[in-house]
Amino acid sequence: MMTDLNKALIDFCLRIADNSLIHAQRISEWTGHGPILEEDIAMSNVALDLIGQSRGFYTYAAQIEGDGKTEDFYAFRRGEREFRNKLMVEQPDNKDFGFTMMKLFLNGCFDYLMFRDLMKSTDETISGLAAKSIKEVTYHVRHAGDWIVRLGDGTEESHQRIQNSLNELWPYTNELFEQDSVDALLISNGIAFDKEKFRDEWTKMVHEIFAKATLPVPENNTYSPTGGLKGIHSEHLGYLLAEMQYLPRTYPDAVW
Amino acid sequence: MRRLVVTIILAKLIRPVIPMDINVKMDDLSEKENAFNDSIQAGKVIEPKDWMPEKYRKQLLRMMSQHAHSEVVGMLPEGNWISRAPSLARKAILIAKVQDEAGHGLYIYSAAETLGMDRSEMIDQLLSGKAKYSSIFNYPTLTWADIGAIGWLVDGAAIVNQTVLAKCSYGPYSRAMLRICREENFHNKQGYQILAYLMRGTQEQKDMAQDAMNRWWWPALMMFGPSDKESPNSADLLKWKVKLFTNDDLRQRFIDRTVEQAQAIGLKIPDDKLKWNEETRHYDFGEINWDEFFQVINGNGPCNKLRLKQRNDAHANGQWVRDAAKAYAAKKKVN
Numbered sequence: 061m062m063t064d065l066n067k068a069l070i071d072f073c074l075r076i077a078d079n080s081l082i083h084a085q086r087i088s089e090w091t092g093h094g095p096i097l098e099e100d101i102a103m104s105n106v107a108l109d110l111i112g113q114s115r116g117f118y119t120y121a122a123q124i125e126g127d128g129k130t131e132d133f134y135a136f137r138r139g140e141r142e143f144r145n146k147l148m149v150e151q152p153d154n155k156d157f158g159f160t161m162m163k164l165f166l167n168g169c170f171d172y173l174m175f176r177d178l179m180k181s182t183d184e185t186i187s188g189l190a191a192k193s194i195k196e197v198t199y200h201v202r203h204a205g206d207w208i209v210r211l212g213d214g215t216e217e218s219h220q221r222i223q224n225s226l227n228e229l230w231p232y233t234n235e236l237f238e239q240d241s242v243d244a245l246l247i248s249n250g251i252a253f254d255k256e257k258f259r260d261e262w263t264k265m266v267h268e269i270f271a272k273a274t275l276p277v278p279e280n281n282t283y284s285p286t287g288g289l290k291g292i293h294s295e296h297l298g299y300l301l302a303e304m305q306y307l308p309r310t311y312p313d314a315v316w
Numbered sequence: 317m318r319r320l321v322v323t324i325i326l327a328k329l330i331r332p333v334i335p336m337d338i339n340v341k342m343d344d345l346s347e348k349e350n351a352f353n354d355s356i357q358a359g360k361v362i363e364p365k366d367w368m369p370e371k372y373r374k375q376l377l378r379m380m381s382q383h384a385h386s387e388v389v390g391m392l393p394e395g396n397w398i399s400r401a402p403s404l405a406r407k408a409i410l411i412a413k414v415q416d417e418a419g420h421g422l423y424i425y426s427a428a429e430t431l432g433m434d435r436s437e438m439i440d441q442l443l444s445g446k447a448k449y450s451s452i453f454n455y456p457t458l459t460w461a462d463i464g465a466i467g468w469l470v471d472g473a474a475i476v477n478q479t480v481l482a483k484c485s486y487g488p489y490s491r492a493m494l495r496i497c498r499e500e501n502f503h504n505k506q507g508y509q510i511l512a513y514l515m516r517g518t519q520e521q522k523d524m525a526q527d528a529m530n531r532w533w534w535p536a537l538m539m540f541g542p543s544d545k546e547s548p549n550s551a552d553l554l555k556w557k558v559k560l561f562t563n564d565d566l567r568q569r570f571i572d573r574t575v576e577q578a579q580a581i582g583l584k585i586p587d588d589k590l591k592w593n594e595e596t597r598h599y600d601f602g603e604i605n606w607d608e609f610f611q612v613i614n615g616n617g618p619c620n621k622l623r624l625k626q627r628n629d630a631h632a633n634g635q636w637v638r639d640a641a642k643a644y645a646a647k648k649k650v651n
């Protein structure tokens with residue numbers, strides 16, 4: 061019989077892993093299609109980091125769950141209602157480089173602060189994964205932040221385009237901070253930490269870059285998409301999964 | 317997972333163009349050229365600052381820019397399967413592999429720039445269709461097995477070529493090749509491993525692997541180019557040690573090392589005439605369809621239009637980003 065705490069720990073890991081994987085899946089769409097060759101390389105690095113993070117957290121979940129679960133089971137054999145990523149990362153980039161950088165930045169700042177806390181987790185696997193991930197996320201935030209400044213303070217067109225991306229993605233940032241009973245249980249055990257507590261710091265972090273980029277931050281909105289924690293997504297996720305999972309789903313007995 | 321780190325040079329300084337010796341008199345020139353040829357025969361490595369015949373510079377620039385374009389266009393057929401890789405490990409390996417090719421493109425572009433042409437100019441030639449790239453990338457990747465076939469056969473053929481180029485007479489090119497070859501071995505292995513897994517899998521997987529073998533084998537042999545009798549530049553290139561072996565030599569070397577690898581995992585090579593020849597100590601093989609090769613080279617392969625469109629789209633799509641970076645760099649310089 062699995063304890064409630066272990067159940068919560070699995071959910072917690074899957075949320076982080078799903079978010080990184082879906083984000084990586086989007087970013088890797090750029091490999092071979094970037095605005096300059098150096099960015100093909102940089103974005104591939106980011107995608108590799110995020111896949112690495114998802115594999116780490118999936119593997120830990122599989123270890124706790126047992127029952128023959130593997131990282132690939134979680135990634136390729138679960139349906140759209142079972143994925144726990146935030147809605148922001150599944151949004152299509154449509155080859156808009158500014159949109160990709162904005163997503164990477166907004167989510168990255170959140171991940172940075174989350175992993176910084178998780179490094180103090182009483183669960184050693186979690187704190188270890190966090191310590192590894194934070195180095196990568198630090199680079200992601202810096203890379204995306206630099207681009208946001210360049211694009212915001214570049215040409216008139218780039219300013220307008222990156223502003224549009226910010227306006228479009230801003231409503232999705234509320235969901236980043238959502239928590240539920242899973243978090244509560246882990247927080248009370250010193251395994252995870254209250255995300256509300258770093259919300260102000262996150263706001264300061266992103267505002268600082270937007271000021272440098274000469275981008276006014278949108279008014280706090282009434283509309284804020286949500287649903288990731290319950291597996292209720294936008295229509296985009298179904299297509300992303302259909303593509304990503306097609307081989308293991310078509311050939312269920314195959315080993316690759 | 318290995319990661320590649322390349323510093324982004326945004327406000328890239330234009331490299332000084334290598335001064336061309338335009339004041340040399342004709343007899344002077346042939347004297348210089350003779351001395352140049354002699355020094356190459358003596359094993360000298362040519363560096364960017366050294367005098368070189370204009371034809372040597374031009375041929376090398378053509379070869380190197382074509383090579384760089386091939387690395388970059390080569391990202392497209394494999395990139396086509398990143399979103400559908402069948403496991404997280406395979407996905408990561410494939411991204412890292414395609415990323416390496418971007419890195420190869422970068423090294424070779426900068427090595428080629430030492431011959432006096434800017435990267436952006438070379439890229440313009442690719443986008444306009446003026447410059448060529450390896451014909452192999454004008455074939456489509458239809459199944460996952462194609463990713464295995466490309467890594468094993470296409471990168472395998474590239475290794476044969478590049479190992480030799482690493483000893484060529486032009487220093488920057490030979491050093492770029494040395495660096496690249498190490499990574500190509502990883503590409504080759506991961507491709508072979510994909511096929512090996514398929515060949516010990518279900519019947520559907522085996523069929524998938526054999527089908528990829530059937531479609532990629534001949535185009536891979538064509539990668540070495542036509543027989544040297546029909547290769548207009550071969551004589552000069554051999555004399556200057558830009559090429560060290562003929563196309564046919566290298567093709568034979570590739571076949572010899574690949575046949576046993578195929579047999580080891582149960583793949584059949586789609587050539588009835590393929591046979592070990594005890595006398596020559598090489599494999600005999602069938603006739604290559606050079607009509608097909610020239611069709612593809614001249615723009616009529618299955619994916620020529622698509623590949624050029626994909627490169628042009630990426631370039632156009634990124635124009636505003638490059639413009640912004642330039643404008644921002646200029647502003648920061650002034651302030």
Ligand SMILES: [Fe+2]
Nearest residue numbers: 387416417420
């Ligand atoms: Fe390469």
Ligand SMILES: [Fe+2]
Nearest residue numbers: 387420474478
């Ligand atoms: Fe190559």
Ligand SMILES: [Fe+2]
Nearest residue numbers: 417471500503
């Ligand atoms: Fe390669």
